[in-house]
Amino acid sequence: MADRLPPPEEERRGPAVRLACQVLISAEVRFLPPDPFALARDLGFHLLSLSAIAQELQQNPDHYIRHTVGEEAFTLSLGEQKLIIYNDTVRSPERIRFSIFHEFGHLLLRHFDCWNLAHLSPDQARALEDEANTFARNFLCPPPILDLARGDRTDPKLAALFCMSQRAWSARLRTMAIDRRYIDQPLADQLRNQFRPYMFGRRCRDCGHVFIDDFHQGHCPQCGCHYLSWNPLMESRLQAAAHQHVASARAEDIKPALGAAAPDLTRYWELLRREQ
Secondary structure, eight states, X not given: OOOOBOOOSSXXXXXXXXXXXXXXXXXXXXXXXXXXXXXXXXXXXXXEXXXXXXXXXXXXXXXXXXXXXXXXXXXXXXXXXXXXXXXXTOSOHHHHHHHHHHHHHHHHTTGGGBTTXXXXXXXXXXXXXXXXXXXXXXXXXXXXXXXXXXXXXXXXXHHHHTTOOHHHXXXXXXXXHHHHTTSOHHHHHHHHHHTHHHHHOEEETTTOOEEOOTTOOOSOTTTOOOOEEEXXXXXXXXXXXXXXXXXXXXXXXXXXXXXXXXXXXXXXXXXXXXXX
């Protein structure tokens, strides 16, 4: 039986932030947003839809919704076994995904091992919820990865790429500076290295293969196709609108207009160096 832990009186933000990054690394997650079903299998969690569990127990799904604190996902504790139930009737996949990883946070941070869990004070209950939210937020969008993203961070399209609701995205942006302080350089470097193909890779439009074109070959090494695109996460709005993320792009084609407000020059200088 696991050691019983005292429930915290306030959120332990640092451990929650670091654990989210460490789990991404140890589970070898290489694409965002993470796949909750694959991760559940890797971590030994049981992830079931509310409709499936209600049908198995011959209950109306609303019965479980009414008796839980959350509507998107919750955890049933059956002795040593923990079942994460997600509400598949909720229309927002962003809310469901965040809530599932919120429950992952509860489990990985050992909240169910706290003694007197059934009689938490309001401060203790809030601390556990805040920790699980911090875990989910950093699991879906770790600061070292968002730091590499180009474009306007308040753009709703960027939130969609991380599969986060606008509410969760606003919280992500609001807490970025604080959460970043808990991630040391080696941990940040590990994350960036692991996500390097995702962040900087080319994607073949024919076969879907993602690779890093270090030698500027301009074609897919898997099928030979020359129709390549950049990961949308790395595109600025100016570049994406120009449709120049192909092997034949020229620097002149995406040269920023004189006086353009804060243009993203990364792709422009890369093409210019290649041509020189």
